Amino acid sequence: MQSEPNELERRLEEAERENAALRAENAALLDSQLASWTTIVRDESSALTQVYSTLSWRITKPLRDARAFQLAVRRVGLSSALAIAVARVRRRRG
Numbered sequence: 001m002q003s004e005p006n007e008l009e010r011r012l013e014e015a016e017r018e019n020a021a022l023r024a025e026n027a028a029l030l031d032s033q034l035a036s037w038t039t040i041v042r043d044e045s046s047a048l049t050q051v052y053s054t055l056s057w058r059i060t061k062p063l064r065d066a067r068a069f070q071l072a073v074r075r076v077g078l079s080s081a082l083a084i085a086v087a088r089v090r091r092r093r094g
Contacts, residue, residue: 051057072081 069081069085072084075081076084
């Protein structure tokens with residue numbers, strides 16, 4: 001009868017070691033994936049920054065604003081779209 005508790009203790013210790021090893025492996029995989037995604041986000045952010053600083057992006061800003069206003073009119077009506085546009089202009093000017 002004494003051997004049964006010893007066997008259970010041995011199996012428990014083995015399961016705990018296996019659990020610790022799996023947790024460490026999982027943490028390493030998650031760290032690797034996080035590093036990969038961090039690199040992707042940093043690269044994409046850099047690419048967007050470059051696009052936003054181009055002359056063509058700055059020149060076409062009024063066209064994008066006009067399209068956004070058009071879509072807002074369609075979505076919420078003219079008076080609400082105007083109120084939103086005025087609020088945005090005021091925010092931009094300080």
